[in-house]
Amino acid sequence: MRRRDLLAGLLATTTASALRAAESNKVYRLAIVSTVADLSESGLYKPLFVELRRLGYVEGENLVVLRFSAREDTSRYDTTVRDAVSSSPDLIFVTGTSHLLLRVKALVRSIPVVGGMNDPVALGIVSNLARPEGNITGISVDAGIEILGKRLGILLEAVPTASRVGFLCTEAFWNSAGGDAMRAAARNFSVKIVGSPLQGAAQEAEYLRVLDDLLQREHADGMLVTDGPQHLAHRDVIVDFAERGRLPAIYPYREYVEIGGLMAYAIDRQKLYRQHAHYVDMIFKGAKPSELPIYQVDKYTAIINLKAARTQGITIPASLVLRADEVIE
Missing domain, CATH: 3.40.50.2300 (Response regulator)
Structure with missing residues (x-):
């Protein structure tokens, strides 16, 4: 059994x-x-x-x-x-x-x-x-490197021109096996990781510092938000910044998409x-x-928010929309 x-x-x-x-x-x-x-x-x-x-x-x-x-x-x-x-x-x-x-x-x-x-x-x-x-x-x-690679692949299919991807993660994650898996996923897709991890007990100001660095200094053209309840607790800040900065992002939970996030591949x-x-x-x-x-847990759901895509000026390929488990119009 x-x-x-x-x-x-x-x-x-x-x-x-x-x-x-x-x-x-x-x-x-x-x-x-x-x-x-x-x-x-x-x-x-x-x-x-x-x-x-x-x-x-x-x-x-x-x-x-x-x-x-x-x-x-x-x-x-x-x-x-x-x-x-x-x-x-x-x-x-x-x-x-x-x-x-x-x-x-x-x-x-x-x-x-x-x-x-x-x-x-x-x-x-x-x-x-x-x-x-x-x-x-x-x-x-945990789905190991596969889940990070899957999320990154979906992001790059939605924004095929992206080459500088920010991974929003904590310093602990960055220095862990998860960070190694993240970097391996980036190499597999021939994209560059840009930005730096969140430092210490990250609050709103630290999130804004890291996100602003991704856009203004690193010129990120995509972002993957890693799993973690600390990110989820600051999802309003993250999603609002991505929308204002027109930074295409994929998230680990549907709660981000429900408040205006672009995409999620989520449990x-x-x-x-x-x-x-x-x-x-x-x-x-x-x-x-x-x-x-x-x-x-081995079931993940792909969710796409087409309203958010229009707001950010992104055209999601029809093939990706058709394969999504859920589409928010």
Whole structure:
């Protein structure tokens, strides 16, 4: 049986007798550890809270949510994780970056952990996707160099004259295996990477500095925005700049396109966080992380915003429009 089929079966039977029912009088303690600042129910993780509520977990009633943010500062990772452990949670949910999850792995031994991650085997988070064997499970959203190459290929098909492409990424990503994959993708397409990574705990001013540098000094004629919740939290700034600067860009999530971004080749974040909520539910009901296979996301959707294309003066080839999974008119 494939891991995806096995997990689908587990998700479909969360209320089955194999998992004991949640205790009606128990209050569950969920610690959320993230790199982003906004961990509210109305923020980036809204789909998680909505699904938890649907599953019967209501903050303030039978659920206590403990929020811990490193605020995009890598020097705060260990302190943030230790603060979460000290809060005595029943489960820790980690999101934001695999580097943060690696610190959780190093510092947390007995508390169940659910996390979003890149390639967990390559990173050393787990040794086996089907049976994680430790206290960590979750969802892998990594497609390696293929996803960066795919996004870059779509961008260059939309703007075939582009030769200087800016990759909007953090310094940590730039210096990681992801950065190596990014540079390899650029070489494969014979384009030049221009610009520099975001420095430190990037806020709006840092995003504007890097974006302005791409246009004014580096004369970028295209931009690829890498995955990362910190970028998503600043999507208004990024999309608005790209529109005003007529900088064709491809994004990692549909949320960018919904507010005027040009294109995305994206996973379904809504579904992703709903699945995370089911992991939380199963563990609250007695399942062990070692029994829950790590789910691998492998479905990506191509979305094109033709209204944004017209605004930026870009003519998207008909062949690309026809192949898109979704077109916003």
